[in-house]
Each structure stands twice: as structure tokens, then as C-alpha cells.
Amino acid sequence: MTKGYVTRVMAMAFDAQTEVSDEALLVAYGNGDREAAAMLTARLAPRVLGFAARMLGGDRAEAEDVTQEAMLRLWKVAPDWRQGEAKVSTWLYRVSANLCTDRLRKRRSVDIDAIPEPEDGRPEVAEAMMQGARAQALEDALAQLPDRQRAAVTLRHLEGRTNPEIAEVLEISVEAVESLTARGKRALAAILAGRREELGYGED
Amino acid sequence: MAKTEHTPLRDDALEEMFRAARAEAPEPSDSLMARIMADAEAEIAARAEAAHPVRTPRPGLWAALVAAIGGWPALASMATAAVAGVWLGFGATEGVDALAGGILIGDTGTATVSYEFEDLLPGYEGFAALETETD
Numbered sequence: 578m579t580k581g582y583v584t585r586v587m588a589m590a591f592d593a594q595t596e597v598s599d600e601a602l603l604v605a606y607g608n609g610d611r612e613a614a615a616m617l618t619a620r621l622a623p624r625v626l627g628f629a630a631r632m633l634g635g636d637r638a639e640a641e642d643v644t645q646e647a648m649l650r651l652w653k654v655a656p657d658w659r660q661g662e663a664k665v666s667t668w669l670y671r672v673s674a675n676l677c678t679d680r681l682r683k684r685r686s687v688d689i690d691a692i693p694e695p696e697d698g699r700p701e702v703a704e705a706m707m708q709g710a711r712a713q714a715l716e717d718a719l720a721q722l723p724d725r726q727r728a729a730v731t732l733r734h735l736e737g738r739t740n741p742e743i744a745e746v747l748e749i750s751v752e753a754v755e756s757l758t759a760r761g762k763r764a765l766a767a768i769l770a771g772r773r774e775e776l777g778y779g780e781d
Numbered sequence: 782m783a784k785t786e787h788t789p790l791r792d793d794a795l796e797e798m799f800r801a802a803r804a805e806a807p808e809p810s811d812s813l814m815a816r817i818m819a820d821a822e823a824e825i826a827a828r829a830e831a832a833h834p835v836r837t838p839r840p841g842l843w844a845a846l847v848a849a850i851g852g853w854p855a856l857a858s859m860a861t862a863a864v865a866g867v868w869l870g871f872g873a874t875e876g877v878d879a880l881a882g883g884i885l886i887g888d889t890g891t892a893t894v895s896y897e898f899e900d901l902l903p904g905y906e907g908f909a910a911l912e913t914e915t916d
Contacts, residue, residue: 602881606821609825609828609829611821611822611825614818614821614822614825615821618814618817618818618821622809622813622817623806623807623808623809626807626808626809626813627807627878630807635874637807641809641810641813644809644813644817645813645816645817645820648817648820648821649817649820649824652820652821652824655824656839682788685819706851707801708801708804708805709801709805711797711798711801711802712798712801712804712805713805714798715798715799715802716802729788734799735799735802735803735806737803743863758840762792762795763789765790765795765798766790766791766792767789767790768793769789769790769794769795769798770788770789770790773790773794776794776798778790778791778794
């Protein structure tokens with residue numbers, strides 16, 4: 578029982594309402610339903626956090642700030658939510674992507690060293706759990722991609738979103754999404770090639 | 782199998798890396814969840830405060846009727862017509878002639894000639910006959 582109380586309670590709430598749409602919950606919240614807000618938070622906050630953490634190169638504190646800010650914007654828009662116009666998750670990813678882009682831009686203009694350098698050749702990697710090592714290596718590699726490529730690859734391959742949905746999030750065409758993810762994957766494959774051995778792909 | 786360090790990672794290997802990263806997705810802390818819910822509560826409170834007593838009453842049946850007729854001016858005309866009707870009913874029958882501008886009474890010069898009110902209502906006798914018949 579190492580998980581926190583809130584997380585456990587929210588996980589239970591999540592089990593009970595998987596069939597209710599995000600939109601229905603958002604409308605309920607817009608009418609003052611607190612429970613709907615708890616369910617939406619349980620459902621959406623982990624996704625936003627995961628996305629923001631990748632976008633911001635693993636900066637946990639900043640990713641949490643972005644998540645809170647994005648969710649706050651969702652709370653504010655709830656009473657005016659126009660049903661059927663956009664998926665709630667798509668809207669939220671778009672807001673998060675824009676918040677991350679703003680922060681990355683500010684970060685670059687203020688402190689160019691704040692972007693975490695890919696950690697290379699750590700001796701303990703070979704002994705670490707392979708999954709953790711691979712996840713970390715991928716995150717390091719993602720951090721080296723241009724913002725748009727990183728966003729597209731993260732949404733496609735880590736958040737499991739469809740290309741049309743990503744197109745809506747990034748406000749570009751589906752073709753542009755395909756091109757971004759393809760280039761992003763090529764870049765990742767090239768970056769990770771140098772770490773193949775420590776990642777367990779030495780034979781290739 | 783002359784592979785160099787620079788051969789890109791194969792697709793299946795990359796896919797495996799994605800899977801690993803998905804499994805290692807960060808989990809929101811309790812404090813983050815609590816902050817988000819506090820924001821949600823604050824928004825509900827702010828909305829309740831902003832929206833409170835501006836309760837416009839729903840238009841009732843009477844208001845709907847007035848609106849259907851054409852508003853208060855139409856209603857005033859109808860009131861005038863009703864009052865005129867009452868006056869016509871109780872007023873002297875000669876008054877009807879005056880109102881009609883003398884066309885009801887022939888220009889014979891005999892001012893004593895007069896019409897009974899019944900003469901002006903063509904169906905009246907019919908009704909009277911009906912009444913006596915059933916008696």
C-alpha cells in the first residue's frame with residue numbers, strides 16, 4: 578500500500594464510471610457536480626502529466642504545474658463547453674501542448690542549460706531494470722527532438738492518440754502529423770542507436 | 782552482418798522502448814490531485830457567487846396571452862371596444878342612429894319615427910320564436 582490515499586480513492590472512482598464520457602462529466606461539473614470533477618481529474622490528470630513530463634524533458638515539478646494549469650482552464654471552460662465540438666481530451670492536450678511550448682520558449686530565452694542532457698554511459702544502467710532503463714533512455718532521446726516532433730511522437734506512441742486527433746491537438750493537417758511522427762521516429766532510432774548495447778539490443 | 786554503431790534502432794526495438802516508456806508513465810502525486818480538486822471547488826464557488834440573484838421570472842400565461850395579442854397597445858384597444866359595446870347595449874336606441882349618422886332612419890322629416898333595438902338585430906325574433914316553441 579505505497580500508493581497515496583487520494584490516488585487509491587480516485588482509482589476506485591475511476592473503476593465505477595468508465596462508461597461515462599468525459600464530456601458528460603464535464604457538463605455535470607459545469608452544473609456544480611463535484612464528484613464529476615473528481616472523476617475527470619482521475620481520468621485526465623495522469624494523461625496530461627505524462628504528456629507534459631515528456632514535453633518538458635522529464636521536469637516533474639514543471640509538468641505538475643502545467644497539469645494543474647491545464648485542468649484549471651478546463652474547470653473554467655466547463656459552463657460554456659459546446660457539446661460535440663471537440664473531445665475533452667483533445668482540447669486538454671492542446672492546452673497542455675501550448676502551455677509546454679510557452680515554458681520551453683521561456684526556458685530557452687532564460688537558461689539554455691536547463692534542458693536535461695541525455696545521461697550517457699551510466700555504469701548502473703546495465704544492472705537496472707531493463708524497462709526502467711529503456712523508458713529513461715527513450716525520454717532522454719525524446720528531449721533532443723524538436724518540440725513539434727516530440728509532441729507528435731509522444732501523443733502517437735506514448736499517449737496512444739490517433740493521427741486525426743493529434744492533428745487537432747497541434748492544429749495541423751493529418752499529413753503533417755504523419756510526417757512529424759515519421760521524422761521523429763527516425764531521429765529517435767538514430768539517437769538510441771548509440772546506446773543499443775546498454776538497452777539490450779547489442780546483437781542487432 | 783556488418784553492423785556499425787550508427788545503424789538506427791530497428792522498428793521493433795523502438796516499439797519495445799515505447800512500451801517501456803508507457804509502462805513507466807509518471808503518476809500524479811496526491812498533492813497535485815488535491816490542488817486540482819481545490820481549483821475545481823474554487824471555480825464552483827466563484828460561479829455560484831457570480832450567478833446568484835439574477836433570476837428572471839418565467840413569463841406566465843397572462844404575459845404570454847398579452848404578447849400573443851400584440852402587447853399592451855392592443856390590449857388598450859380591446860378595452861375601449863369592450864366599453865363601447867357596453868355603452869351601445871345600455872344606451873338609448875336613438876343613440877344608435879346618432880352613431881350611425883342618421884342612415885338608419887329615413888330622411889322623412891318625421892322625427893317621431895323610431896326603430897326598436899330589435900329591428901337592428903335581424904336574428905332576434907328567431908330566437909324569441911324558438912323560446913316560445915319550447916315552452
